[in-house]
Amino acid sequence: MTISLTNFDHLTEEERYARFMDKINAGEKIEADDWMPEDYRIALVKLISMHGISEIMGALPEKEWVPKAPSIRRKLGIMAKVQDEMGHGQLLLRVVEDLLKPLGKNRENIMDDLFSGDLKFHNVFHMEAPTWADAGIIAWLVDGAAIITQTNMLNASYGPYARALQRICAEEVFHAQHGESIILALAEGTEEQKQLLQDALNRWWPSLLMFFGPKSAATTGSSKQDITIKYKIRTKTNEQLRQDFFTKYVPRILALGLKLPDETMYYDEANEEWIYQQPDWNEFKKIIKNEGPKSQERLQLRKAAYENNAWVREALSKKVVAS
Ligand SMILES: [Fe+2]
Numbered sequence: 001m002t003i004s005l006t007n008f009d010h011l012t013e014e015e016r017y018a019r020f021m022d023k024i025n026a027g028e029k030i031e032a033d034d035w036m037p038e039d040y041r042i043a044l045v046k047l048i049s050m051h052g053i054s055e056i057m058g059a060l061p062e063k064e065w066v067p068k069a070p071s072i073r074r075k076l077g078i079m080a081k082v083q084d085e086m087g088h089g090q091l092l093l094r095v096v097e098d099l100l101k102p103l104g105k106n107r108e109n110i111m112d113d114l115f116s117g118d119l120k121f122h123n124v125f126h127m128e129a130p131t132w133a134d135a136g137i138i139a140w141l142v143d144g145a146a147i148i149t150q151t152n153m154l155n156a157s158y159g160p161y162a163r164a165l166q167r168i169c170a171e172e173v174f175h176a177q178h179g180e181s182i183i184l185a186l187a188e189g190t191e192e193q194k195q196l197l198q199d200a201l202n203r204w205w206p207s208l209l210m211f212f213g214p215k216s217a218a219t220t221g222s223s224k225q226d227i228t229i230k231y232k233i234r235t236k237t238n239e240q241l242r243q244d245f246f247t248k249y250v251p252r253i254l255a256l257g258l259k260l261p262d263e264t265m266y267y268d269e270a271n272e273e274w275i276y277q278q279p280d281w282n283e284f285k286k287i288i289k290n291e292g293p294k295s296q297e298r299l300q301l302r303k304a305a306y307e308n309n310a311w312v313r314e315a316l317s318k319k320v321v322a323s
């Protein structure tokens with residue numbers, strides 16, 4: 001039996017909330033027109049708009065490598081990936097649009113928030129990608145990290161997000177394979193290519209650790225994490241996801257003959273956890289405040305594209321009258 005969250009004007013706020021929690025705890029999906037508590041809606045808007053806009057901003061560092069890809073095959077691969085990421089952004093912003101409607105906001109407001117700095121995008125996409133090995137590391141490990149966080153939300157309580165993630169995750173797997181193929185070619189290449197790869201890994205390591213966000217939730221009671229876990233949007237904390245990333249990728253990095261950028265890192269068998277050096281979290285705060293090495297340049301690029309394409313949005317929003 002499904003629990004209805006519509007047409008229940010006769011219920012008090014507490015009764016509505018209780019029924020909402022019953023629905024979530026029964027594993028049923030919340031849909032766009034269902035009643036939902038304000039903090040659930042706000043948490044979803046924050047999470048999904050940040051995810052969606054990061055997909056779009058994430059296309060920018062890789063786009064730089066489309067004209068410079070080393071072969072036509074690689075060019076086709078990276079072009080397809082860039083196109084997929086923009087598609088992911090579109091899917092997610094559509095999901096956010098429905099959540100924003102009752103708040104009197106729309107998709108344009110999301111873009112305005114990005115340009116004003118109110119809406120943050122993922123720390124990794126503020127960084128430079130100076131070599132082809134960086135393009136490989138982004139696809140292999142940044143997409144690999146994204147797969148870990150996103151598969152954790154495949155069963156999210158909010159139906160439209162969970163369904164969008166099904167498709168996104170399937171495509172992210174292709175992206176990671178494309179990255180792995182670039183990485184393998186470099187790892188089996190000349191000494192110079194191997195060095196290029198090691199340098200890129202060293203450069204990306206702190207950003208990859210930061211990708212999962214600071215360790216907090218249960219330990220420090222970070223409300224953002226607690227809310228997403230309480231409402232079953234996700235199940236694992238930032239730190240659990242980072243540990244999953246280490247477990248999956250540290251052996252692979254070593255198998256390629258690469259050195260771990262953190263020489264002190266080890267697996268503590270007794271406590272079943274990776275012990276590692278923390279990245280500079282003050283730097284993380286700066287980066288996501290749009291003070292990273294490429295933040296302003298990429299925001300300007302996005303702004304120029306948004307302004308140049310205003311006519312397309314305008315044309316699509318008008319009814320076409322056949323003459
Ligand atoms: Fe994506």
Ligand SMILES: [Fe+2]
Nearest residue numbers: 085143172175
């Ligand atoms: Fe991707």
